[in-house]
Structures are given as structure tokens and as C-alpha cells.
Amino acid sequence: xxxxxxxxxxxxxxxxxxxxxxxxxxxxxxxxxxxxxxxxxxxxxxxxxxxxxxxxxxxxxxxxxxxxxxxxxxxxxxxxxxxxxxxxxxxxxxxxxxxxxxxxxxxxxxxxxxxxxxxxxxxxxxxxxxxxxxxxxxxxxxxxxxxxxxxxxxxxxxxxxxxxxxxxxxxxxxxxxxxxxxxxxxxx
Amino acid sequence: xxxxxxxxxxxxxxxxxxxxxxxxxxxxxxxxxxxxxxxxxxxxxxxxxxxxxxxxxxxxxxxxxxxxxxxxxxxxxxxxxxxxxxxxxxxxxxxxxxxxxxxxxxxxxxxxxxxxxxxxxxxxxxxxxxxxxxxxxxxxxxxxxxxxxxxxxxxxxxxxxxxxxxxxxxxxxxxxx
Numbered sequence: 001x002x003x004x005x006x007x008x009x010x011x012x013x014x015x016x017x018x019x020x021x022x023x024x025x026x027x028x029x030x031x032x033x034x035x036x037x038x039x040x041x042x043x044x045x046x047x048x049x050x051x052x053x054x055x056x057x058x059x060x061x062x063x064x065x066x067x068x069x070x071x072x073x074x075x076x077x078x079x080x081x082x083x084x085x086x087x088x089x090x091x092x093x094x095x096x097x098x099x100x101x102x103x104x105x106x107x108x109x110x111x112x113x114x115x116x117x118x119x120x121x122x123x124x125x126x127x128x129x130x131x132x133x134x135x136x137x138x139x140x141x142x143x144x145x146x147x148x149x150x151x152x153x154x155x156x157x158x159x160x161x162x163x164x165x166x167x168x169x170x171x172x173x174x175x176x177x178x179x180x181x182x183x184x185x186x187x188x
Numbered sequence: 189x190x191x192x193x194x195x196x197x198x199x200x201x202x203x204x205x206x207x208x209x210x211x212x213x214x215x216x217x218x219x220x221x222x223x224x225x226x227x228x229x230x231x232x233x234x235x236x237x238x239x240x241x242x243x244x245x246x247x248x249x250x251x252x253x254x255x256x257x258x259x260x261x262x263x264x265x266x267x268x269x270x271x272x273x274x275x276x277x278x279x280x281x282x283x284x285x286x287x288x289x290x291x292x293x294x295x296x297x298x299x300x301x302x303x304x305x306x307x308x309x310x311x312x313x314x315x316x317x318x319x320x321x322x323x324x325x326x327x328x329x330x331x332x333x334x335x336x337x338x339x340x341x342x343x344x345x346x347x348x349x350x351x352x353x354x355x356x357x358x359x360x361x362x363x364x365x
Binding site (some may be wrong): 005010064132133134141146148149150151157159160161162163164165166167169170 | 275276278279303307308309310311312314
């Protein structure tokens with residue numbers, strides 16, 4: 001029976017130099033690979049290791065670190081029931097990642113969302129438009145340097161935005177010692 | 189019944205007793221309007237579920253003559269903005285509002301439509317009253333169907349107090365007088 005550990009060792013045999021680190025947390029296998037090798041590794045996972053289901057694509061903004069961004073691919077096999085997470089770092093200077101729409105068609109909208117919210121472009125994507133905000137919105141809202149309240153923007157006849165009143169917020173729950181102190185309060 | 193002769197004054201007449209009501213034009217028009225408010229259901233989030241419950245048999249919005257949900261803005265009288273208005277949706281709401289014929293009214297149903305609610309966020313319009321005039325605000329997240337009905341009854345009160353003819357047919361009245 002194939003396990004996630006088996007797939008990781010198979011990948012390590014094939015792409016030893018490209019796998020930068022591996023991590024296991026609560027039975028979940030995660031590998032960090034170099035960005036240039038990402039398309040080859042994902043194609044190998046799809047074609048040879050039987051990962052026929054792309055669960056999700058997401059991205060992380062590690063502001064202050066270099067490389068700043070990180071792509072996260074969640075793979076699953078409906079035949080062997082193995083889950084594998086593959087990450088790759090993306091530099092802010094070259095925000096372009098090869099698209100995997102040719103491997104998993106479901107990547108289309110996932111990559112559009114990453115592009116819309118984080119501003120990472122996807123090479124050879126068939127239809128790279130914004131998916132949640134509108135075409136022409138000047139910011140990427142899920143980046144760490146974008147305020148929760150938003151920034152003013154205006155496209156006549158399309159849409160406009162104004163900063164939302166936060167009234168001292170965002171309000172976050174602290175470590176709940178009891179119900180009163182655990183209530184959401186303004187941070188800082 | 190034959191038509192009364194032209195010189196007959198309108199006075200007590202046992203033949204037509206009970207069939208004639210004296211009232212003001214405003215009052216009659218307002219009475220008709222307030223008892224047939226056709227809603228434009230602008231269901232944008234979970235408030236729309238409560239709006240649907242209001243339309244269903246337990247709460248039965250048709251008791252007020254409002255069961256005729258019009259999905260064409262050109263046939264609607266009152267827009268019920270039920271739910272979170274994102275900036276992406278806001279101008280579509282405005283456009284549908286502009287397509288509704290006068291006289292028209294607007295109800296902001298729930299916290300989100302009234303003020304943005306819990307969404308203090310870059311993506312959400314902080315109250316539909318920033319784009320279109322609102323007649324009745326209904327609190328709640330989401331409001332119960334009873335609250336929506338109370339809001340609609342408040343709107344009926346408002347409609348019944350309007351000076352419809354004087355305000356809307358001012359030119360005609362000036363011409364006649």
C-alpha cells in the first residue's frame with residue numbers, strides 16, 4: 001500500500017537536488033521544492049505518482065523574508081488516498097509561477113484567485129483575470145501590507161471603494177482564561 | 189341603474205347609499221399603494237433566506253398585498269436590500285434601483301445592508317444608503333421574518349402619510365387652479 005512517505009521518498013529519488021526540505025506534521029507530508037523544478041515535480045506527481053486530484057492552490061505572504069511569497073499545492077490521490085503538500089518560494093522581484101492548468105483543469109480558478117488576492121502571475125494560464133475583485137482594481141488585498149479597512153479606489157461606472165471605519169479594530173479574541181477576558185478586543 | 193341627471197347634486201340618496209365614499213385623492217391613492225407594495229427582492233446574502241421565509245406560508249407576506257415578488261425592476265415598488273452589499277455588487281444594485289419606476293421605496297434589511305454590519309472590510313460597501321435613499325432600516329443579523337414584516341408595516345405607515353398628488357402632480361394642479 002502506498003503511503004505519503006513512499007511518495008516523498010519516490011520524489012527524493014527522482015528530484016534529490018530540487019527538494020529543499022521536507023516536513024511531517026501530524027501525519028501530513030510537506031515538501032519544499034525550488035521554483036524552477038516545480039512544474040516537473042507536479043507533472044511527475046500527476047503522471048507517475050497518481051495524484052489525480054488537486055485539492056487547492058493557495059499562497060502565503062511572508063513579508064520581511066526573502067523570498068517573500070510561497071505557493072502551496074495540496075495534492076490528493078483518489079486511488080491510493082494519499083495527501084501531499086508541495087510548497088515553493090516565489091521572490092517579489094520575479095512574481096511569476098508556471099501554471100498547472102494543463103495538468104489539472106481545476107487549477108484555473110485557484111490560480112486566478114491567487115493572482116487576484118496576492119498578485120502572483122501565472123505563466124501560460126489560459127484566462128488570467130481577476131476573479132473576486134474587478135479588472136482594474138489597483139491593489140492585492142491579501143498582502144500583508146494591505147490594510148484590512150481597504151484603500152480608496154475609483155473606476156467610474158465599474159466600482160469604487162472607500163476605507164471601512166474600523167473604530168479601533170480589528171477586534172481579536174485573546175487567550176480565553178475566562179469568558180470576559182476572552183472577548184474580542186481592539187488589538188494593541 | 190340609470191345615470192343621475194346632470195343637475196342632481198351629490199346628496200343623500202337612498203338608492204346609492206353605501207356605494208359612495210367621500211375621501212381625498214391622496215388618501216385613496218396612498219391606500220391603494222400601501223396595500224399593493226410589490227417588492228424587488230435584492231437577496232445578496234443570508235437575509236434573503238429570511239426574506240423567502242417571509243414570503244412563505246407561515247408568515248405570509250400576501251396578507252399585506254406584497255406577495256408579488258417582481259424580478260423585473262420595472263414592475264416593482266419597494267426594493268428590499270437583503271444582505272451584504274459588496275463593492276462589486278453595489279453598482280449593479282444601483283442600476284436596478286435606477287430602473288425601478290417612481291414612486292419607489294427602499295428597505296435596508298439587516299445589519300449589512302444598513303451599515304456594512306460585521307464586514308468592516310475592503311470589499312464591502314458600508315451601508316446601501318451611501319448609494320440609494322433608504323426609507324426603512326431593519327436591525328438584526330439576519331432579522332426575523334416578524335422584523336421584516338414590522339419594517340414593511342412601518343413603510344406602509346410612511347406611504348399612507350405621503351402627499352402623493354400634491355407632490356407628484358404639482359404642475360397639473362397648478363394648471364387646473
